[in-house]
Amino acid sequence: MSTSPSSRTITEPSREINVFHEADVVVVGGGPGGHSAAVAAARNGARTILIERYGHLGGMATGGIVIQIPHMSDGGKEPVIAGLSLEWLERLDTIGGTLRPRMEDIGSTDDKLVSYWRRFMGNVVNGRIEHTAWVDPELLKCVLNDMVGEVGVKLSLHSWGTQAIVENGSVKGVIFESKSGRQAVLGKVIIDGTGDGDLLPSAGAEFDGTIDASSRSSMLALVFRLGNCDYQKLCDLQEADRNKFQELMKELAEAAGTYILPLPSPRNDVLWFNNWIPGLDCTRVEDLTRLEVEMRQIMLRGHAFMKKNIPTFENSFILDTASQTGTRGSRRLVGEYVITKEDFQSCKKHDDTIAVLPRLGPPGDREVPHVYIPYRALVPVKAESLLVAGRSFSSDMEANNMANLIPHCIAMGEAAGTAAALAVKQGISLRKLDYNVLQKTLVKQGAVLPGIDVK
Ligand SMILES: Cc1cc2nc3c(=O)[nH]c(=O)nc-3n(C[C@H](O)[C@H](O)[C@H](O)COP(=O)(O)OP(=O)(O)OC[C@H]3O[C@@H](n4cnc5c(N)ncnc54)[C@H](O)[C@@H]3O)c2cc1C
Known part of the structure; x- marks a missing residue:
């Protein structure tokens, strides 16, 4: 591009x-x-x-x-x-x-x-x-x-x-x-x-x-949510073996192409994913465009990995992507x-x-x-x-x-x-x-x- x-x-x-x-x-x-x-x-x-x-x-x-x-x-x-x-x-x-x-x-x-x-x-x-x-x-x-x-x-x-x-x-x-x-x-x-x-x-x-x-503030993001998850199951997984969980998150990042962090919501079955894409400027329309396209590719790759490899997500689906690009600074x-x-x-x-x-x-x-x-x-x-x-x-x-x-x-x-x-x-x-x-x-x-x- x-x-x-x-x-x-x-x-x-x-x-x-x-x-x-x-x-x-x-x-x-x-x-x-x-x-x-x-x-x-x-x-x-x-x-x-x-x-x-x-x-x-x-x-x-x-x-x-x-x-x-x-x-x-x-x-x-x-x-x-x-x-x-x-x-x-x-x-x-x-x-x-x-x-x-x-x-x-x-x-x-x-x-x-x-x-x-x-x-x-x-x-x-x-x-x-x-x-x-x-x-x-x-x-x-x-x-x-x-x-x-x-x-x-x-x-x-x-x-x-x-x-x-x-x-x-x-x-x-x-x-x-x-x-x-x-x-x-x-x-x-x-x-x-x-x-x-x-x-x-x-x-x-x-x-x-x-x-x-x-810096965190410089990084753009496109948050997305998954539905039909089980947040408590994810927590159990983490508590059972923290090192193994860290390893799994690293593998997820490798599969997706960047680190994506699952976070809770008021509902146990809905999770949102924070992310940080460096090197883009939120006042440049070309960079905003690139972010929207690339982050959706990352989401698809990440979701495929999660469905296959992380028990919480086996029946999950992509609920939505943010209508607003994530700009921090x-x-x-x-x-x-x-x-x-x-x-x-x-x-x-x-x-x-x-x-x-x-x-x-x-x-x-x-x-x-x-x-x-x-x-x-x-x-x-x-x-x-x-x-x-x-x-x-x-x-x-x-x-x-x-x-x-x-x-x-x-x-x-x-x-x-x-x-x-x-x-x-x-x-x-x-x-x-x-x-x-x-x-x-x-x-x-x-x-x-x-x-x-x-x-
Ligand atoms: C992915 C991500 C994760 C984050 N995580 C957290 C977190 O967990 N907790 C937390 O507290 N903060 C978090 N932050 C930071 C926080 O969301 C923002 O710093 C905060 O929302 C800033 O508020 P604001 O009102 O200054 O700007 P914004 O939330 O950006 O709001 C600006 C508003 O102005 C509108 N606007 C912009 N330009 C124009 C224009 N030219 N004309 C008319 N309207 C316009 C926008 O549409 C928007 O409604 C995160 C940010 C991102 C991107």
Whole structure:
């Protein structure tokens, strides 16, 4: 497959386009970051529109079939991440869309509980129950629709945000493409929740796209699910002989052509497969195309091997492939504060902390403090009236690699949306926002900021 673009260019004629909608807050991208930003903005009184390129919300957590929402606690009894993450799960619980420990069991070292949850990756860390959840992506799509619908967010699906509208360094709106053609949306604050920072170049914001080809964040994926499996049987197999199981997984990787990791779901008979394809760039359409084709070949080879050689899968079938390519890292904003690997190591606290992430220290070290995300990591150095929500937060590549998980992006999105609404209400610039008011509002709406003195 050729990857070299043509060097020919053409000039597009300029044209007048329709203004589709005007709002206080415009959010582009409805993944964990963008969805949370839109819900938080609307709950804080802002007229909000959410523009999403696909026909559903949730980003990687639904369309990408990334259905583990991990590490919302740190081994202790209290959650470190709550807010909208917890609301997702509580709503999903009521329709049978989750598998997670009971809140009262978080932090427990009870033998029976630990031996049950040990079978689920990330539910037991250092002998204690952690708040990690496994969710149903189809039910989650419904929950996320309800959350925006209930609070009056105007939703525009099948709408691809292509360009920021900028006047004198301030972002005034967004141009998007859809089956209805090219249209504009205008707003007082624009939030880039595309994950890939799609609006940053046209907004005139500085960003950094460098990424180490060996890092987790650089690797693309196409998650797939198998049905009619038996997850507990797979766990029995692993517990009976760990070395033999490792050998079997190695053989599976050889047969498939790359390492594919079976993971649980809320149903014992459905498994999802995480994967990591290096050397591709998620902002290059040729690489995205290659990934979609090659990963399906890998899936077919892997599935044939599993059916023949691993008891769990003898009667399994391919249930689905993700409708959304798995992208973990891309453009990162250069914000008023750039979070670095060193910040993570020193666990630096910030006065303007808007999200606290559970300890990310070396396994086994329970004394490592939390990681603190400042509001300034969402605010561009260049470009006014713009925020980011989700994995494009201002960070170096190592810090981004550690802190772009779903609950992290939800927490940052909730803060971005809340900040946008407060700034609009007060008629002030995003840079001038009083972070004490932001923190107080976040805590009032259910977020937790352990270790932060909220005044
Ligand atoms: C295979 C894989 C496994 C992972 N495993 C885990 C895991 O187990 N647990 C975990 O917590 N995290 C995991 N992650 C990371 C996590 O899924 C992401 O970091 C997280 O979803 C990022 O959220 P986000 O909202 O920033 O971006 P995304 O989830 O990427 O959402 C971005 C949204 O914006 C939309 N969008 C993009 N561009 C445009 C545009 N131009 N116009 C309109 N809409 C647009 C997208 O369609 C999408 O809905 C994994 C990621 C991958 C790929």
